Amino acid sequence: MGHEVLAAVLRVRGASLQVMLWERAREPHAHRWSLPGGELRVDEDVESSIRRQLAEKVDVRQLSHVEQLAVFSAPDRVPGPRVVATAFLGLVPSDVDPERPADTEWHCVEKLPAMAFDHASIVDRARHRLGSKLSYTNVGFALAPPEFTISLLRDHYSAALGYRVSATNLQRVLSRRLLLEPTGGTAPPGPSGGRPAALFRFSAKGIKVTDPFAVLRPPGSGRPAGGSGTT
Amino acid sequence: MGHEVLAAVLRVRGASLQVMLWERAREPHAHRWSLPGGELRVDEDVESSIRRQLAEKVDVRQLSHVEQLAVFSAPDRVPGPRVVATAFLGLVPSDVDPERPADTEWHCVEKLPAMAFDHASIVDRARHRLGSKLSYTNVGFALAPPEFTISLLRDHYSAALGYRVSATNLQRVLSRRLLLEPTGGTAPPGPSGGRPAALFRFSAKGIKVTDPFAVLRPPGSGRPAGGSGTT
DNA sequence: CACGTTTTCGACCAGTAGGCGAAAACCCCG
DNA sequence: CGGGGTTTTCGCCTACTGGTCGAAAACGTG
Numbered sequence: 001m002g003h004e005v006l007a008a009v010l011r012v013r014g015a016s017l018q019v020m021l022w023e024r025a026r027e028p029h030a031h032r033w034s035l036p037g038g039e040l041r042v043d044e045d046v047e048s049s050i051r052r053q054l055a056e057k058v059d060v061r062q063l064s065h066v067e068q069l070a071v072f073s074a075p076d077r078v079p080g081p082r083v084v085a086t087a088f089l090g091l092v093p094s095d096v097d098p099e100r101p102a103d104t105e106w107h108c109v110e111k112l113p114a115m116a117f118d119h120a121s122i123v124d125r126a127r128h129r130l131g132s133k134l135s136y137t138n139v140g141f142a143l144a145p146p147e148f149t150i151s152l153l154r155d156h157y158s159a160a161l162g163y164r165v166s167a168t169n170l171q172r173v174l175s176r177r178l179l180l181e182p183t184g185g186t187a188p189p190g191p192s193g194g195r196p197a198a199l200f201r202f203s204a205k206g207i208k209v210t211d212p213f214a215v216l217r218p219p220g221s222g223r224p225a226g227g228s229g230t231t
Numbered sequence: 232m233g234h235e236v237l238a239a240v241l242r243v244r245g246a247s248l249q250v251m252l253w254e255r256a257r258e259p260h261a262h263r264w265s266l267p268g269g270e271l272r273v274d275e276d277v278e279s280s281i282r283r284q285l286a287e288k289v290d291v292r293q294l295s296h297v298e299q300l301a302v303f304s305a306p307d308r309v310p311g312p313r314v315v316a317t318a319f320l321g322l323v324p325s326d327v328d329p330e331r332p333a334d335t336e337w338h339c340v341e342k343l344p345a346m347a348f349d350h351a352s353i354v355d356r357a358r359h360r361l362g363s364k365l366s367y368t369n370v371g372f373a374l375a376p377p378e379f380t381i382s383l384l385r386d387h388y389s390a391a392l393g394y395r396v397s398a399t400n401l402q403r404v405l406s407r408r409l410l411l412e413p414t415g416g417t418a419p420p421g422p423s424g425g426r427p428a429a430l431f432r433f434s435a436k437g438i439k440v441t442d443p444f445a446v447l448r449p450p451g452s453g454r455p456a457g458g459s460g461t462t
Numbered sequence: 463c464a465c466g467t468t469t470t471c472g473a474c475c476a477g478t479a480g481g482c483g484a485a486a487a488c489c490c491c492g
Numbered sequence: 493c494g495g496g497g498t499t500t501t502c503g504c505c506t507a508c509t510g511g512t513c514g515a516a517a518a519c520g521t522g
Contacts, residue, residue: 001232001233001234001271001273002232003232003234003315040232040304040315042232042306042313043306044306045304045305045306046302046304046315047304068301068302070299071277071299071302071317073271073276073277073278073317074276075273075274075275075276082273084234084271084277084315084317086302086304
């Protein structure tokens, strides 16, 4: 029974969320688009494996986030011999455009091309996971450059979530979690003028929220923003 | 490369959270305790597989919740040929005590016995996941009988979370999500008297929260308890 | 220098959870 | 049968959160 690793690598481009896809040259499912990945080797765990395989497509240093998504194991998910897949979610900041082989391209997740095997459902799962985690973790910073304006961050959140978010709110929420640190610099205003935006960076001093907030907290532990995220 | 499925099946007993373990009779790791599970067959997906394998230990109808946890894939996680494991989290209500084979026993998660392979870390992961999901989903009901008092529910939450929760708060939080439905009946008071507690059941009319709340919501969507849990 | 544009900030409101403390409902005992 | 102990239940208050709105700040352009 084979085991493969696959990754839905997402990034924000303009106002849309994109996923990195790879056009299959060979049968089965030739000319359909698939997720990067490949067979798990005997001497590596799944995370090492996906990082190794992604390195062929993008510079791994540019991957700002990698996490396990789920196992896809329907017996007939690929034709031929049985293959179980461990799927990952990967994120790339919006300021880098990694060199990539000619057979890979970024596609908007809203209108995916003809996808191979069950890869469309993996992309869906990745979108959903990203959307869920955006609000209660700090993975949002994995989508943005090291220095960014609140407007840019808002646009990224909007693209990933699929609905408009308010810059006022976003800034306040993140500030309360001590995640925003002003760099002092400002970004030049756009061609139509406007007040120059202040630049921020992600503050490592902040609350690192990996897991959801506990709604039911230990007694006397203050409020959510007081920092009760486990880890 | 082999693939196995394993489950950390948890339940609350009194004030402690327990996990179902199985004592290995054969080498390797004979007499150490391990999680139920076994090899994935070629004609089943991982979830079907874990349900089938758990059926040998407990009545599957008593499993109130099953979900994928993570893949454990360190090359040397088990001696001998490579085996990748898909781990699950399972929950059993506290009112049933399934008949079980003589070689399986419930152990308090606080003081686990000598565990086989990497199973201790899987139990840890399961505890952590349950704790996280308790507050923002309704998996809490999977730990309780179909009819329960608020005090019982509070005790279960306390056991699973590892800290005291207030019954007042718990009731209010769950009520706001429309998850509590009074049955009308009352439970007899304990041996030391006291006001009889009202019985509740889990209301299917309520907000089914599977994913975390969105802290940043679409505009004009009201408040968290207004029901913005995705799905 | 008035105007449009974009960012930033402050104020207000509704809703949420945490923390009491009092009242209700029961048992037991004298 | 009434008082004391026990447990549940309910109401009130506070702190804090996120959503919304509008005004002020800071820039370019005509």
